[in-house]
Amino acid sequence: MTTGVAIVSGGMDSVTMLHMLAAEGDNLVVVGFDYGQRHRKELRFAEQHAHALNGTFIKVPMAFMADLLHGSSLTSDNVDVPDGHYAAETMKATVVPNRNMIMLSVAAGIAVAEKAEYVATAVHAGDHFIYPDCRPEFIIMASETIAVATKGFSSWRSGPVVAPFVEKTKTDIVTIGHELGVDYSLTWTCYKGMALHCGSCGTCVERKEAFRNAEVHDPTEYYDASYLVQAYQ
Amino acid sequence: MTTGVAIVSGGMDSVTMLHMLAAEGDNLVVVGFDYGQRHRKELRFAEQHAHALNGTFIKVPMAFMADLLHGSSLTSDNVDVPDGHYAAETMKATVVPNRNMIMLSVAAGIAVAEKAEYVATAVHAGDHFIYPDCRPEFIIMASETIAVATKGFSSWRSGPVVAPFVEKTKTDIVTIGHELGVDYSLTWTCYKGMALHCGSCGTCVERKEAFRNAEVHDPTEYYDASYLVQAYQ
Numbered sequence: 001m002t003t004g005v006a007i008v009s010g011g012m013d014s015v016t017m018l019h020m021l022a023a024e025g026d027n028l029v030v031v032g033f034d035y036g037q038r039h040r041k042e043l044r045f046a047e048q049h050a051h052a053l054n055g056t057f058i059k060v061p062m063a064f065m066a067d068l069l070h071g072s073s074l075t076s077d078n079v080d081v082p083d084g085h086y087a088a089e090t091m092k093a094t095v096v097p098n099r100n101m102i103m104l105s106v107a108a109g110i111a112v113a114e115k116a117e118y119v120a121t122a123v124h125a126g127d128h129f130i131y132p133d134c135r136p137e138f139i140i141m142a143s144e145t146i147a148v149a150t151k152g153f154s155s156w157r158s159g160p161v162v163a164p165f166v167e168k169t170k171t172d173i174v175t176i177g178h179e180l181g182v183d184y185s186l187t188w189t190c191y192k193g194m195a196l197h198c199g200s201c202g203t204c205v206e207r208k209e210a211f212r213n214a215e216v217h218d219p220t221e222y223y224d225a226s227y228l229v230q231a232y233q
Numbered sequence: 234m235t236t237g238v239a240i241v242s243g244g245m246d247s248v249t250m251l252h253m254l255a256a257e258g259d260n261l262v263v264v265g266f267d268y269g270q271r272h273r274k275e276l277r278f279a280e281q282h283a284h285a286l287n288g289t290f291i292k293v294p295m296a297f298m299a300d301l302l303h304g305s306s307l308t309s310d311n312v313d314v315p316d317g318h319y320a321a322e323t324m325k326a327t328v329v330p331n332r333n334m335i336m337l338s339v340a341a342g343i344a345v346a347e348k349a350e351y352v353a354t355a356v357h358a359g360d361h362f363i364y365p366d367c368r369p370e371f372i373i374m375a376s377e378t379i380a381v382a383t384k385g386f387s388s389w390r391s392g393p394v395v396a397p398f399v400e401k402t403k404t405d406i407v408t409i410g411h412e413l414g415v416d417y418s419l420t421w422t423c424y425k426g427m428a429l430h431c432g433s434c435g436t437c438v439e440r441k442e443a444f445r446n447a448e449v450h451d452p453t454e455y456y457d458a459s460y461l462v463q464a465y466q
Contacts, residue, residue, distance in 0.1 A: 097345035112330035133382040149366040
């Protein structure tokens with residue numbers, strides 16, 4: 001049986017990826033990162049899906065990243081999470097410098113220790129505009145660097161890093177997940193990390209769009225007007 | 234003034250590098266990693282040199298690596314640190330999987346946050362045989378990957394990663410440090426992390442050889458016979 005390490009935040013993309021890998025019959029070590037994000041409640045969903053799919057869950061305690069890699073609205077109380085469209089220039093405030101390289105590096109170390117054959121990440125095409133560490137060229141280079149760094153000590157099947165959604169849109173992902181029966185009410189997207197999804201930050205806007213475009217029912221409870229309208233229907 | 238991030242363990246190589254960079258007039262952010270190593274006492278020396286050179290010191294608390302990246306004698310009480318020559322096959326037991334990629338990734342994130350122009354690592358030629366993540370091809374790939382991952386957000390001078398000793402031997406390093414006036418009694422090498430250097434593990438053997446070959450007085454107190462002989466002289 002193939003063992004894989006999956007980086008799962010508890011958001012729609014990574015939870016869908018996890019179900020996809022599990023559907024292939026892989027034995028999964030699910031790795032979630034506490035990097036001091038406001039919305040660390042997302043990790044509860046990562047753990048829940050990991051256990052539901054008979055995987056193991058590892059929470060990596062790196063909350064110190066919020067202090068050391070300061071200046072991002074994702075981790076700093078002094079910087080507001082911007083509202084508006086996900087692809088807008090203002091979303092650059094949410095960049096945590098080098099976050100994905102850090103996560104891939106740690107996950108690759110865990111993969112070597114666990115004799116896993118790959119590390120999976122759920123970066124997708126919608127991330128490319130804002131986040132340089134979600135682009136295909138980064139994923140390819142990170143994969144090759146990991147292969148060199150672990151030469152002689154690893155069990156990689158082929159390239160260490162697997163990124164099934166790197167050219168998919170979030171709409172594609174919802175479509176795939178819907179077919180797999182993923183319960184999206186058990187995922188978390190909103191960067192603000194309040195009790196409900198805010199409905200107005202970039203990731204919430206993107207989440208709503210994905211459901212709408214995929215023509216899949218959005219089970220999310222939002223704070224904003226569209227939630228109130230839905231609630232009446 | 235150029236600001237650089239230097240990864241410093243408190244060993245001879247990284248402390249020498251730190252003095253070299255400081256001699257060039259750079260403003261230094263010194264980053265030391267607690268990755269659960271037995272010999273974490275080395276970090277005290279990293280901090281001491283950082284402050285002596287008017288740098289700031291950041292200790293990165295990643296002791297969880299000992300559990301998650303298990304199986305290395307450097308971090309596990311269940312695996313003995315091997316004695317003998319540093320380059321011997323048995324030293325493979327001291328490999329912490331992907332350690333340098335993890336360290337470089339975190340240091341690069343800190344560098345972006347601090348608007349630093351480079352990240353310096355003190356890997357040297359003697360490390361190449363055992364540790365894949367100390368070889369020149371790894372350092373080059375990691376540097377290029379960091380550049381791609383942080384595109385548009387960084388202040389890199391040229392390639393992000395600087396590795397002045399990548400083709401130097403430990404003997405070269407001691408020679409350079411001796412000229413710079415580095416006090417090697419304030420460095421730590423031994424992987425066993427006892428009160429004194431053990432004198433018999435691979436890194437202690439390498440430390441002694443470096444002083445002998447560089448014809449520089451070795452100020453280290455070892456537990457073994459050579460220490461007892463020295464003490465009588």
